[in-house]
Every structure is written in C-alpha cells, then in structure tokens.
Amino acid sequence: SYSFCTLLLFFSNMISAVLLGATALCTPLPATRLRCEGSSWGDYHPSHSYAIRHDKELTFTWAPNHKQERVKQTSYQLRISDDSQDPVYDSGIVDSAKAVHTAAVSSLKSGKSYEWELLWSDGNRFSDKATGQFHTGLTDADWTGVPWIGSNDTNLYRGEFQLKSTENVILSVSGLGYSYVEVNGKAVGGYLLTSPWNQNEHTNMFSTFDISSATVSGTNVIGVALGYGWRDRSRFPPKDPTTGLGSFIGAERDYVSTIRIRVDHR
Numbered sequence: 237s238y239s240f241c242t243l244l245l246f247f248s249n250m251i252s253a254v255l256l257g258a259t260a261l262c263t264p265l266p267a268t269r270l271r272c273e274g275s276s277w278g279d280y281h282p283s284h285s286y287a288i289r290h291d292k293e294l295t296f297t298w299a300p301n302h303k304q305e306r307v308k309q310t311s312y313q314l315r316i317s318d319d320s321q322d323p324v325y326d327s328g329i330v331d332s333a334k335a336v337h338t339a340a341v342s343s344l345k346s347g348k349s350y351e352w353e354l355l356w357s358d359g360n361r362f363s364d365k366a367t368g369q370f371h372t373g374l375t376d377a378d379w380t381g382v383p384w385i386g387s388n389d390t391n392l393y394r395g396e397f398q399l400k401s402t403e404n405v406i407l408s409v410s411g412l413g414y415s416y417v418e419v420n421g422k423a424v425g426g427y428l429l430t431s432p433w434n435q436n437e438h439t440n441m442f443s444t445f446d447i448s449s450a451t452v453s454g455t456n457v458i459g460v461a462l463g464y465g466w467r468d469r470s471r472f473p474p475k476d477p478t479t480g481l482g483s484f485i486g487a488e489r490d491y492v493s494t495i496r497i498r499v500d501h502r
Contacts, residue, residue: 262302263363267354268298268299272370273288277368287373287374287408296338298335310358312357313326313328313354314326316341316351386462391464394460398454399453407419409445411429413430415463424447
C-alpha cells in the first residue's frame with residue numbers, strides 16, 4: 237500500500253511537470269481586434285473603418301491571444317510604418333499587462349495610410365506580429381480651395397478621373413444633410429452618407445472611404461447626389477423633372493452637371 241501511494245504521487249508529479257512545461261513552451265498567438273482610436277481601417281465592418289486625426293495623442297488597443305487559459309500579457313512592442321514600409325515609430329519593449337498604448341507620433345502626415353504591428357509576450361516568448369492599419373484624415377489646410385457643389389436647379393453631379401494605379405485610392409466627402417456617392421456604379425459607404433448634426437456655419441464634418449476595390453486603371457466615373465436636408469432619407473429624385481434618371485452614372489452630360497475631380501498623389 238505504501239509503495240502504491242508513492243508511485244501514484246510520483247506519477248502525478250511527473251504529469252504536472254510535463255503539462256507545466258508544455259504551457260511554458262507554447263508560443264503566444266498573434267493579438268486580435270487591433271484598433272487605433274477605435275478604428276481598424278479596412279475592416280469589413282463600416283463602423284470600424286474611419287480616418288483619424290494625426291495631430292493628437294493616439295490610443296492603440298488589442299486583445300492578447302493564447303491557446304492556454306489564464307495566460308496574461310507581461311510586455312509588448314508596437315511599431316508603425318508608412319505605406320512605403322518605412323518605420324515612423326517604435327515603442328521598444330514595454331513592460332505592461334495592459335493591452336493599450338498611447339503615443340504622440342509627430343512624424344505622421346494627413347491623408348495617408350499607415351500600418352502598425354503588435355507583438356506581445358507572456359513572460360516566456362513573444363508572439364508573431366499582428367498587423368493593423370489606420371488612415372489619417374485631411375486637415376483644414378487640405379480642404380482650402382476645394383469648392384462646394386450644389387444648385388437650386390439640379391442635385392445630380394458627375395465627373396471622371398484618371399488613375400494609373402488602383403492601390404490605396406481614398407475618397408473624402410463632406411455632405412451637408414443626406415447625400416450619396418457612387419464610383420463606377422458602386423455605392424460608397426453603403427447607401428446614404430451623412431455628417432453629424434453640427435453648426436455648419438462654424439464646422440463641417442467629412443467622411444473618408446477606401447474606394448480602391450471600386451476603381452480601375454484608366455478612366456473612372458464618380459457620381460454625387462444631394463438630398464433635401466436632414467429628414468428626407470428616400471432615394472433622391474432629380475430636381476430636373478425632364479431627366480427621368482434611374483442612375484446618373486451613365487447619364488448624358490447635357491442634363492447632369494459636371495464636377496471637376498482633383499486626384500492627389502500622396
């Protein structure tokens with residue numbers, strides 16, 4: 237009886253040692269749910285994908301991921317690079333169990349896309365990197381000289397623009413009340429676009445979209461329709477009763493106002 241208990245205890249200790257060793261050797265998985273200021277640029281969910289201000293302290297968050305339960309983060313490292321893969325920020329190794337990092341990155345520029353990567357450690361090993369993206373919005377200076385479009389006679393506008401590449405094509409839209417935009421016949425941002433309630437005499441908000449997947453190399457067509465204020469959410473009929481348009485993308489220029497498109501290569 238004594239020998240049996242000793243053997244059982246020894247065997248149990250061996251099992252524990254093996255399990256503990258396996259846990260220690262298990263590499264942390266890449267972090268998930270990467271967000272910069274709550275935004276995951278390029279996320280499939282539209283509410284998670286929006287441009288952010290670059291001239292303020294940024295907050296990055298993530299969720300550590302591990303095969304074993306109750307494994308905690310002990311440190312992390314966060315890096316940022318621009319769309320040319322040139323590094324613009326490196327936090328170094330930060331000893332912290334919190335999955336949040338704040339930083340003021342002075343080298344960021346407006347209207348550009350950035351990639352950030354996150355590695356976290358459980359005290360034994362670092363995970364493989366997880367990557368996220370964010371896009372910086374335009375500033376007041378970027379909007380200087382951009383004219384408003386609108387008329388009492390028509391609310392449909394059409395324009396063409398040329399692209400050499402369809403990589404990282406970004407559209408910023410400031411519409412008062414309700415509006416919608418189509419690029420090559422594809423709706424931008426779902427169906428309706430709107431800006432928050434605001435004192436438009438002082439401040440006008442704008443929305444930013446990655447329209448790369450809707451564009452082609454060569455000639456592209458953009459259409460803009462303006463609504464009738466804040467409360468009319470129906471598909472906006474044309475103000476000109478002679479048009480009879482179902483879609484303004486393929487409309488003739490004689491009854492749809494032409495807009496001028498400026499393409500910035502940043």
